[in-house]
Structures are given as structure tokens and as C-alpha cells.
Amino acid sequence: MTVLILTSEEDVTADMVVVHLNASGVPVVRLDPADLTGGVSLSGEYVHGSFRGHLSAGGRLVSIGGLRSVWVRRPGTPAGRAAQPSAWLTEEASQALYGMLRGSDARWMNHPDAARRARHKPWQLRLAQRRGLPVPATLITTFPRAAREFAERYPDLVVKPVSGAHPQDPPRAVPTSRVAPDADFSAVAFGPTLLQRRIAKRADIRLTAVGDRLLAARKAASPDADADEVDVRFAAPGLPWQPVDVPPRTAEAVRAYLRDAELAYGAFDFVEDADGTWWFLECNQSGQFGFVEVETGQPIARTIAEWLALPATGEEGTAHLNGRNSAVS
Template identity: 85%
Template sequence: MTVLILTGQEDVTADMVVMHLNAASVPVVRLDPADLTAGAALSGEYVHGSFHGHLSTGGRLVSIHGLRSIWVRRPGVPAARAAQPSAWLTEEASQALYGMLRGCTARWMNHPDAARRARHKPWQLRLAQRSGLPVPATLITTFPQAAREFAERFPDLVVKPVSGAHPQEPPRAVPTSRVAPDTDFSAVAYGPTLLQRRIAKRADIRLTAVGGTLMAARKETPADADPDEVDVRFATSDVPWRPAEVPPRVAAAVHTYLREAELAYGAFDFAEDADGTWWFLECNQSGQFGFIEVETGQPLARTIAEWLARPAPRDHEQTDGRRTVTP
């Protein structure tokens, strides 16, 4: 049976996983939904109570019922490279592709429905609380007065986007920034604003979860670090990421989070304070892992490949593609 990876051909992080699948002689097909009608094709037939579907890309034809797992890695916008792309064609291609794939018994990393829900940061924060993870005091608001009162209660704040990258072309990451003490907050009325108590961190933590396997990496904050550099993605520090042990209570809470979120993969970001507490910041359901593997040597790509290579569930074991969160 075949592993289907939905991503672009230029995705070098996916290459790391493909290498391990090839080494294990596991058939793998890589398809970018952006290529539909322009190098990639699909077909599905629903006749006499049965379904038969096929995908074609790069000269290869694969049966949808012959898929053991589907890795939704970094798929392009469906039919974006069509001869005459349009919003209508994108919606048609999206419903055709993902609708057919939802009908098979393959294991998902991650199921599109679970992934869509997991992107919502307010939902993440509440699930993290319910799962037992410490969450910094947070306010999401369009009320300027609420922001002012929150700043009085928690004078040291950061501001970050609610949704993530700014939707320009190409998308631009918006850094988490420290809030100036004299901020007026009037502009809060023009759009939802996420304010969060700043954690005086001694390290950043990236915990990568693959099924039931958890691997954490730690990046220590230098003693002379600029206190205004609160976003590790944009910090000037050259301190490397190093492997770290996952505290048992954190591990238990992360497993609960993954189970409730119905995720097979998650990249968790934490801030470690002076007491050693790991404060939950977010969980990216499709977060990058290549840079962590390169710096720490942790076998993340191999672990993902092993999860993808497992057999698909039998029909009677799975009626909903989201039931794929297994160790």
C-alpha cells in the first residue's frame, strides 16, 4: 500500500521523510493539489454501492483505496496552476480531492477537519488549559478599555496575531512583540488583538509530537539577551537547539491535547521560566521540524516515516478518517 504526501515538489523537509520511506521500500506518491488539471488528475466512480477512485501525478497512477496513510504536509491551493485558475475551480478541485480522500480508510497526519479546527489560537489556548498545560494570562479583544484594564493587571505584555502569518504574497510571518508601557490601545477597536503576559523565559522549548512519540528541544536564552526580543524566530541568538527531557506532567498533558484535538502530529512551543515551568504558547499542527532535527540529531523524519508506513486500518475499524491518533 502507498503513502500519499500532499505537498509541493520543492518541500525539502518532506524530502527527509521520503528518504526514509524509500529506504524501507514503502511506496510513496507526492502530489501537490496546486497541480490538479495541470499535471495531476483524479477520478472517482460511485456505482452499485461501491467507490473506486484514482489519483495520477508524475506519470504514476495510484488507487485511493490503496493508500495506507495521507500526510497533509504543505499542500498548495487546489488547481492554482491550472491554465485558467479561479476561485470556482479551486473550490471544485478542493471538494473533489479531499472529498474522495475522506472516503478511504487511510490514516491521516493530520485529518483536514481536525487540522482546520486546530489552527484557531483561541481554541488552542482553551484546550491547553483543559489538558493541564500552564497558559500565560491572555486577552483577545476589540474593546480598548478591556485592553487597558488587562495591561494594568499584567503590566508586562506581548502582542501577537490571532491567526498567524499575514496573508500577503508571499505570506509574511508577524513577530510576537513586546507592548510599550505607554500604549494607548485605541487601535484595538479596529481588529481582534491578542495580548499575553510575557514570560521571563530562560529557554524556548519546541516539543514535536508524532503519534505517541514526544521529542523536545531546548534553546537557552543568553544572559545578555535583549528583553525586547521575545520571538525566538527573529532573535539574534546563535545558541543551538539541544535535546531536552519532557517532564512527565507535560507529557501527560500533551497526550491529552493530541487526543482531544484528534491530531497525529503537533509542534508545541513553550516558554520555560526561571522555575522550570513550561508555559504553553501554541501548537502548530503542521509546524516545521527539519531545523530541529538538523541541530539536535533527533530522528523526527524517521519517526514520521515509520508512522506513515504502518498499515491502514481495516474498514470496520474506522468510519471517520480523524480516528488516526495512535502511538
Template identity: 85%
Template structure:
């Protein structure tokens, strides 16, 4: 039984898991859907009440019935590398590839439908609230007056994108920024704006969830940190990430979140305040983990590889979020 990894060629984080799978003797095929109609080909036959599907990549043929798991890591747009790309060919290739894989019986990390829904930050915030995770007061609005009223109630705010990365090629991260005290908020009328109460944090937390396993890392804020530098991704602080224990209530909330979101993997970001409360900021369903493993030595790649290598027949996650044993 083979593990299929869908990701781009530059994904060095996926390389870490491939190394682990190879060392365990688990067959693995890695391909980028962007190479469809070029270096990657597929075929599927529906006849006599049965389905037989195959993928071919780099001269290697793999049966879709022989897949134990599919890791949708950071795949490219299907058929993006053909000589004359088109929206039509992309849609045809996407439906063919993901439509066939959906019928394979393989376990997903993460299922495309669940991953697509999980990208929506407003949905994340509401789910985190329902799962008992503390969420900073947040407003998403196009009404300047609503923004002004919110700023009066919560004078110390940050602004961040609703969607995450800017849709350029390659995608560009947009930093979370502190809102100046004299902001008049007139510009929010030109597009949805996400305002959030700033957490005066004593540390950033990255919690990597793989199945039921939770691996948390903590990066302490410098005592002389500039309060305007609110996004840990863009600070010059050289202090490393350190492994840390997950508070029981946070662990309970994160596992509830994963069940509700139907995710097998999630990279959770929290801000820890002076009282030790972990405030939920977001969950990236395909977030990076290499930098955490490098600093902490936590076995994240190994944990992912072990999850992917489990027999496909052990458990199947339904689209409705429940699980069922498979004979």
C-alpha cells in the first residue's frame, strides 16, 4: 500500500516526511498536480460495478486502490505547467484527479473538502469559540462607523487579512500590524477588514496537531520587544522555539476543533498572555512545521509519517466528521 503526497517541487517540509517513510520501507509517491498532462498522467475506468484508477508519475504507475493515504500538502494548480494553460483544462484536470482520489478509500490528510472550508478565518474563529478556545474580540467589517465603535471598546487593535496570503505567485505573507491610535477607519469601506484586540503576549505558541497527537512549541517574547511588532513571522528576535506542555483545556478544545473541522492535521497559532491564557489566533490546515522541529527536536515529521503509514483499512473519516471501521 502506497502513500501519495500531493505538493509542489519546492516543498522541503514534505521532504522530511518522505525521508521518514522511506526509512520505514513504506512506498511513497510524490507528485505535483501542476504537472498533469505533462510529467503526470491518470486513468480511471468505471465498469461492471467497479472502479480501477491509476496514476503515472516519473515513469512509476500506482493503483488508486493501492493507496493507504493521501497527504494534500501544498499542491500546485492542476495542469498549470502545460504549454498553453487554461481555466478549462485546470478544471477538467482537477475534477479528474480529485474526483478519482475521493473514491479510492484512502485516508486523507486533509480531505480537500474539509481543507477548503477550514481556510476561512471567520469560520475558524466561530468554531474555536464553540470548542471553548479563547478568541480575542474580533470585528470583520466594511462599515467605518462599526470599526470606530469597536476601537472605542477595544482601543488597542491589530489589523490582519481575512484570507491570509496575498494571491500572487509565489504567495506573499501579509503581516499582522498594529492599528495606530489616530486611525479614522474610512478605508474599511473599500473591502472587508479584520480588526482584533491585541493580546499583550509574553509568548507565541505554535501547536502542531497530527491526529490525536499534539506537539506544542513556545517562543518567549523579548522583555524589550517593540509592542508594534506583533507578527512573530516578521520579527528579528533570534530566540528559539522551545517545546512546551499543552494545558488540558487547550488540548480538549483543539481536539474538539479537529473533530468538528474534520482535519487530521492542523498548525494552530496562539498568543500567550501574562496570565498564561492561550488565545486562539488561527489554524492553518497545511501549515509549516520544519522550523519548529529544527528548533525543538520534536518528532513532527515522524508523527506525520506514522499517521500516513497506518493501514487504510483501520479507519475512514466520513465527510460528516464521524469515523467508521472499514473491513
């Protein structure tokens, strides 16, 4: 059975996983939904109570019924590179592709419905709280007065986007920034603003979860780091990422988070304070992992490949949900 990877051609991180799948002899097809109606074709037939579907990409034909897993990595907008792209064609292509795939028995990393829900940062924060992960005091508001009162209670704040990336082509990441002590919050009225108590960190933590496997890396804060550099993505080069053990309570809470979110993969960002507490910031359901593997040597790509290579739901008498096995009666 075949592993299907939905991602862009430029996604070199996916190549790391493909190498392991090829080495283990697992068939893999990689395609970008943006190439639908061009380099990618599909067909599905619903006749006499059964379904037969096929995808074609790069000269290869794969049966949808023969998929063991689907990795939704960094796919482009369906039919985005068609000869005559349009919002209507994108919707048609999306309905056709993901609708057919939803009807298969393949395992998902991650299922589109779960991934869409998991992108919402307010939802993430509440789920993290419910599962016992420490969350910094946070306010999301369009009320300037609420922002001013929050700043009075928590004088040291950062501001970050609610959604993550700025919607331009290509998307740009918006850095987390410190809020000035004399900040004017009147502009809050013009758009939802996320304010969060700044954690005086001694390290950043990236925890990559693949099924039940948790691989954490720690990047210690430089003693002479600028206090205004709160976003590790944009900070000056410093100490390297190092493998670190996950505290048992954090591991239990992260696994509960993944179960509730119905995610097979998640890239969790934490900051570690002076007491060693890991404070939850966010979980990216399709976060990058290549930079962590390169610096730490942690086998993240191999772990993903092993998860993708597991039998599909119902195959060989076993069901697999988020990397966990349960016997099928």
C-alpha cells in the first residue's frame, strides 16, 4: 500500500521523510494539490455500492483504495496553478480531492478537519489549560479599555498575531514583540489583538510529537541576549538546540492534548522559566522539524516515516489512531 504526501515541490523537509520511506521499501507518491488540472489528475467512480478512485501525478497512477496513509504536509491551494485559476475552480478541486480522500481507509497526518480546527490559537490555549499545561496570562480583545486594564495587571507583555502568518503571497511570519510600558492601546479597536504576559525565559523548547513519540529540544537563552528578542525565530544566532527529556507531567498533558485535538503530529512551542516550568505557547499542526533534526540528530523524519508506513485502518486486523494500536474485534 502507498503513502500519499500532499505538499509543495519546494518542501525540502518532506524530502527527509521520503528518503526513509524509500529506504524501507514503502511506496510513496508525492503531489501538490495546486497542480490539479495540470500535472495532477483524479477520477472517482461510485457504482453498485462501491467506490473506485485514482490519482495521477508525475506519470504515476495510485489507487485511493490502496493508500495506507496521507500526510498533509504543506499543500498548495487546490488548482492554484491551473491555466485559468479561480475561486470556483479551487473549491471544485478541493471538494473533489479531499472529498475522495476522506472516503478512504487511509490514516491521516493530520486529518484536514482536525488540522483546520487546530490552527485556531484561542482554541489551542483553552485546550492546553484543560489538559494541565501552564499557559501565560493571555488576553484577546478589541476593547482598548480591556487591554489597558490587562497591562496594568501584567505590566510586562508581548503582542502576537492571533492567526500567525500575514496573508500575503508568499505568507510572512509576524514576530512576537514586547509591548512598550507607555503603549497606546486605542488601535486595539480596529482588530483583535493578542496580549500575553512575557515569561522571563531561560530556554526555548520545541517538542515534536509524532503519534505517541515525543522528541523535545532545548535552546538555552544566551546570557547576553537582548530582552526585547522574545521570538526565537527572529533572534540573533545563539546557543544550539540540544535534545532534552520531557517532564512526565508535560508528556502526559501533551498526549492528552493530541488525543483531544485528534492530531497525529504536532510541533509544540514552550518557554522554560527560571523554575524549570514549561509554559505552553502554541501547537503548530504542520510545524517545521528539519532544523531541529539537523542540530540535534533526533530521528524525527524517520519517526514520521515509520508512522506513515503503519498499516491503514482495518488492515491486518489493526486500527491505528494517532500512532496508537488497538485490536479490531
